[in-house]
Amino acid sequence: xxxxxxxxxxxxxxxxxxxxxxxxxxxxxxxxxxxxxxxxxxxxxxxxxxxxxxxxxxxxxxxxxxxxxxxxxxxxxxxxxxxxxxxxxxxxxxxxxxxxxxxxxxxxxxxxxxxxxxxxxxxxxxxxxxxxxxxxxxxxxxxxxxxxxxxxxxxxxxxxxxxxxxx
Amino acid sequence: xxxxxxxxxxxxxxxxxxxxxxxxxxxxxxxxxxxxxxxxxxxxxxxxxxxxxxxxxxxxxxxxxxxxxxxxxxxxxxxxxxxxxxxxxxxxxxxxxxxxxxxxxxxxxxxxxxxxxxxxxxxxxxxxxxxxxxxxxxxxxxxxxxxxxxxxxxxxxxxxxxxxxxxxxxxxxxxxxxxxxxxxxxxxxxxxxxxxxxxxxxxxxxxxxxxxxxxxxxxxxxxxxxxxxxxxxx
Amino acid sequence: xxxxxxxxxxxxxxxxxxxxxxxxxxxxxxxxxxxxxxxxxxxxxxxxxxxxxxxxxxxxxxxxxxxxxxxxxxxxxxxxxxxxxxxxxxxxxxxxxxxxxxxxxxxxxxxxxxxxxxxxxxxxxxxxxxxxxxxxxxxxxxxxxxxxxxxxxxxxxxxxxxxxxxxxxxxxxxxxxxxxxxxxxxxxxxxxxxxxxxxxxxxxxxxxxxxxxxxxxxxxxxxxxxxxxxxxxxxxxxxxxxxxxxxxxxxxxxxxxxxxxxxxxxxxxxxxxxxxxxxxxxxxxxxxxxxxxxxxxxxxxxxxxxxxxxxxxxxxxxxxxxxxxxxxxxxxxxxxxxxxxxxxxxxxxxxxxxxxxxxxxxxxxxxxxxxxxxxxxxxxxxxxxxxxxxxxxxxxxxxxxxxxxxxxxxxxxxxxxxxxxxxxxxxxxxxxxxxxxxxxxxxxxxxxxxxxxxxxxxxxxxxxxxxxxxxxxxxxxxxxxxxxxxxxxxxxxxxxxxxxxxxxxxxxxxxxxxxxxxxxxxxxxxxxxxxxxxxxxxxxxxxxxxxxxxxxxxxxxxxxxxxxxxxxxxx
Numbered sequence: 001x002x003x004x005x006x007x008x009x010x011x012x013x014x015x016x017x018x019x020x021x022x023x024x025x026x027x028x029x030x031x032x033x034x035x036x037x038x039x040x041x042x043x044x045x046x047x048x049x050x051x052x053x054x055x056x057x058x059x060x061x062x063x064x065x066x067x068x069x070x071x072x073x074x075x076x077x078x079x080x081x082x083x084x085x086x087x088x089x090x091x092x093x094x095x096x097x098x099x100x101x102x103x104x105x106x107x108x109x110x111x112x113x114x115x116x117x118x119x120x121x122x123x124x125x126x127x128x129x130x131x132x133x134x135x136x137x138x139x140x141x142x143x144x145x146x147x148x149x150x151x152x153x154x155x156x157x158x159x160x161x162x163x164x165x166x167x
Numbered sequence: 168x169x170x171x172x173x174x175x176x177x178x179x180x181x182x183x184x185x186x187x188x189x190x191x192x193x194x195x196x197x198x199x200x201x202x203x204x205x206x207x208x209x210x211x212x213x214x215x216x217x218x219x220x221x222x223x224x225x226x227x228x229x230x231x232x233x234x235x236x237x238x239x240x241x242x243x244x245x246x247x248x249x250x251x252x253x254x255x256x257x258x259x260x261x262x263x264x265x266x267x268x269x270x271x272x273x274x275x276x277x278x279x280x281x282x283x284x285x286x287x288x289x290x291x292x293x294x295x296x297x298x299x300x301x302x303x304x305x306x307x308x309x310x311x312x313x314x315x316x317x318x319x320x321x322x323x324x325x326x327x328x329x330x331x332x333x334x335x336x337x338x339x340x341x342x343x344x345x346x347x348x349x350x351x352x353x354x355x356x357x358x359x360x361x362x363x364x365x366x367x368x369x370x371x372x373x374x375x376x377x378x379x380x381x382x383x384x385x386x387x388x389x390x391x392x393x394x395x396x397x398x399x400x401x
Numbered sequence: 402x403x404x405x406x407x408x409x410x411x412x413x414x415x416x417x418x419x420x421x422x423x424x425x426x427x428x429x430x431x432x433x434x435x436x437x438x439x440x441x442x443x444x445x446x447x448x449x450x451x452x453x454x455x456x457x458x459x460x461x462x463x464x465x466x467x468x469x470x471x472x473x474x475x476x477x478x479x480x481x482x483x484x485x486x487x488x489x490x491x492x493x494x495x496x497x498x499x500x501x502x503x504x505x506x507x508x509x510x511x512x513x514x515x516x517x518x519x520x521x522x523x524x525x526x527x528x529x530x531x532x533x534x535x536x537x538x539x540x541x542x543x544x545x546x547x548x549x550x551x552x553x554x555x556x557x558x559x560x561x562x563x564x565x566x567x568x569x570x571x572x573x574x575x576x577x578x579x580x581x582x583x584x585x586x587x588x589x590x591x592x593x594x595x596x597x598x599x600x601x602x603x604x605x606x607x608x609x610x611x612x613x614x615x616x617x618x619x620x621x622x623x624x625x626x627x628x629x630x631x632x633x634x635x636x637x638x639x640x641x642x643x644x645x646x647x648x649x650x651x652x653x654x655x656x657x658x659x660x661x662x663x664x665x666x667x668x669x670x671x672x673x674x675x676x677x678x679x680x681x682x683x684x685x686x687x688x689x690x691x692x693x694x695x696x697x698x699x700x701x702x703x704x705x706x707x708x709x710x711x712x713x714x715x716x717x718x719x720x721x722x723x724x725x726x727x728x729x730x731x732x733x734x735x736x737x738x739x740x741x742x743x744x745x746x747x748x749x750x751x752x753x754x755x756x757x758x759x760x761x762x763x764x765x766x767x768x769x770x771x772x773x774x775x776x777x778x779x780x781x782x783x784x785x786x787x788x789x790x791x792x793x794x795x796x797x798x799x800x801x802x803x804x805x806x807x808x809x810x811x812x813x814x815x816x817x818x819x820x821x822x823x824x825x826x827x828x829x830x831x832x833x834x835x836x837x838x839x840x841x842x843x844x845x846x847x848x849x850x851x852x853x854x855x856x857x858x859x860x861x862x863x864x865x866x867x868x869x870x871x872x873x874x875x876x877x878x879x880x881x882x883x884x885x886x887x888x889x890x891x892x893x894x895x896x897x898x899x900x901x902x903x904x905x906x907x908x909x910x911x912x913x914x915x916x917x918x919x920x921x922x923x924x925x926x927x928x929x930x931x932x933x934x935x936x937x938x939x940x941x942x943x944x945x946x947x948x949x950x951x952x953x954x955x956x957x958x959x960x961x962x963x964x965x966x967x968x969x970x971x972x
Contacts, residue, residue, distance in 0.1 A: 029328045030324070030328075041277045055373045055376065055377030056374075056377070057375065058371065058373045058374070058377075059324055059372050059373075059374060062324055062370050062372050064372070089302060126371055129371050129390070130390060130393060133387075133394075135376075135384065135386070135391055136373045136376045136377060136384070136386060139371065139373065140373075168574075177699065180410070188582070194757065196648055196649045196650070198647050198648065198737065198739050199649075199650055199737040200650060200651070200652065200737070201767075202651055203649070203650050203651055206651055209845070209895065209896070213821050214661050214843070214845075214887065214889065214896035215888065215889040215894065217893045217894075217895060218895075219445075219614060219845060221445050221446070221450050221451075221454075221613075221614045221615055221616060222452075222454060222614045222615075223447065223651045223652060223655065223791060224455065224652070224734065226454055226539070226541065226542060227445075227449045227450065227454050227455070227614060228449055229445065229446050229449050229450075242651070242652075243737060253526075258465070264585055264893060265585075265893040266893075270448070271645045278553070279553045282549070283550045283553055284509060284550040284551050284553060284554045285507075285508070285509025285550075287506055287507065287549070290906070291506045292506060293502055293506065293967060294501070294502060294505040294506065294512075294519070295506075295518075295521055296507070296516065296518035296519055297476060297511075297514060297518050298516065298517070298518040299513065299515075299516065299518070300515040300516075301518075304514075305953065308747045309513075309545065311511070311536070312537070312539050312542055312543070313542075313546065314449075314542055314546075315449065315546070315793075317499050327845070328731075340550075349506075349509070350509075354821070367745075385608070386592075
């Protein structure tokens, strides 16, 4: 494998490690506040209760928003670097970007799409909360819509991205 | 699924002394609240367990704990018939004094920063004449009755994680006073809530409005302040 | 138990208690003289302990031009069966409108309004005019919340979670200060003060079924007693007729508000009979608290109670929606125990609610000890033999305010004094004794035993024989409390605090029982089956009790001064 590809894989590994590390920090701080340590049965029990309890979804949307935000940013940094190889040598650029067509990388890209979708749609929801003065229930419905759109668009887009690898 | 009535409830309590008993089997009776669980433990199993309460009818706001992770008043939280186990922890984001008792000082520090008392406007010598269905009162009345129990603070992902943030309770109080036509400190208060640790630090988690035992809507108060800050008032 | 060296804190005014009376006192003392150093000592959280916080109903004040303090005064005396100290009652009714105005314009409270924007006043039992000011059914939260906020403006020194142990005198017998135990650290401080204001609240928690907050263990009254002050009307302990029955739950005793009966709720015994027909056929359920409580108690005692040991209140005939709309807080409270006020009957029982008796004060809250003021439920006389609903929070705030005004004056005149260190040492030693013992009675058992004996022996209906038996049991308990043992450290030890509470409760309980024994008639809240009639010839007198120099409780009685109103008619 060419050195430049190894370098990119190392960079991507660093990005993924950073995301996992950041997620751990977010969840650890969550553990100190109301949401974190109850991912187990207690967490499910809370979701099972009717009504306002489901406001807990907002808390997890907040954590997810931060984690996806960090992930997108970190990948963007790497991506700027890998694209700028074109300035050094188009051949090097082509060599490196051959990786993007591989199956594992396509799966990664599909994940990236889901992260971008969630972060964008959820960000629009947060704007809407202020603009439309959305209360807890309206905001929760909007969040469900965000989640649904993320899943639907993510699945469709993901299929388009991943399909060539198996064609 | 048939409801099975449990003879005992297993209570797990976060203790601050190393080695203190943390799990208790409490015989249940009907009706039973989380406060009753704690009193039964104190009376029958462990005299040293520390928790706070006063009125036991949801008015003093001193018995707030996290029940299965969720901030609630121990006195008004029932232990439902089908509950087998309960986990009790002190409120989040406040230093623990002992076991379930926290030091509310950080909460009050934030509260004090919004000038929480009425600054009477000149000439307010007798009770103001304000119609109960006026715009002003319709805005304020649903946000009164805060018992400063701290449940919203504990449940706020920003306050409870130790960030500088006025927090849902203090901001609700600020909103009430900003909307009150008897008050003369509107501009100062709007400035205070507009700083970097004010309304902008809210992350729309809605933990506050979801847990308030009095059914107040601090998240709504924060949104109102966000609008008023730009427009100069209600 | 070894005790750490204690800190001495010097202050001008020491306010013991942070309920309505305590914080009103701070507000007034600071307004009268902003340079005063004021210290608030609160056994629980400042502004969030005690019962002012729990007020649902409201605050009586003659505000309407058609109403007058005279009418309010007459209602208060009639309600109190003319046992009231008329100077105090007159002060209450005259100051109440001023305090309402002050709460609105200074403290920032906002009470419910009429459609025209002026303060709305609702009817309450036993009153000839609609004069009860309120904020929904959470009036206490509005008042205490706003008074608490004032503390951020005034900045008194707050000793939170600090228990006042004893009044400490100097070597010549003058008041020097208060010994204070920090509940969190277990450290003792001597609070030297020019003026001490006691505003700790009553002791109704000493009954099995009781309404008040946990802090209310008669600490102030017990401190007064131990300091040699005389107490009056100690037998007058009000039972609210409709306390919730929730089995072993701590919710038992929580009040279902008076407004239910006002709105037409029925009271029935287990046989389904509206038993008030036999006790007060004219007013039925709307009769006064003392009559309705007694009727319920007798029904239960005579075996016509429900299995839970109560009677039933039923307002469901008004319709689910109507009940939910008018009494949301009460409906919620009953649903919490698995009953439902809107849909059917709920078991209730009389519940110990308010202590009319207490320290003897003048209209400026002064006692016979120079520099010691007493305000609120710790003081006796204002309500006579029975308190009207809505006069309680009025009393706390009116007399709290007066105590503050007076304290500011006295603080300028009185010097700080050097405490008698022997007395201080004894106070501390007594407090720490339970921690030093390896074995002995459990404080929770003693509390439970006291609650039982008071309920059975000195409850809603009394007689000489049971009162004497109760007195003996209380003496036994007082012996046992001297051997109480509590494990653990001094820091945040609530079992220890319970031991200190029950000691105070026992002191007060003894005064209640002795007073009840000596009043050989029935009047207001005090009903004796061996003397069932009110006897105005012999007993238009108030009972006074106090410890003599040997520590024995002595009782006597003095005629009520009828300086403003003679006995109008036997109502």
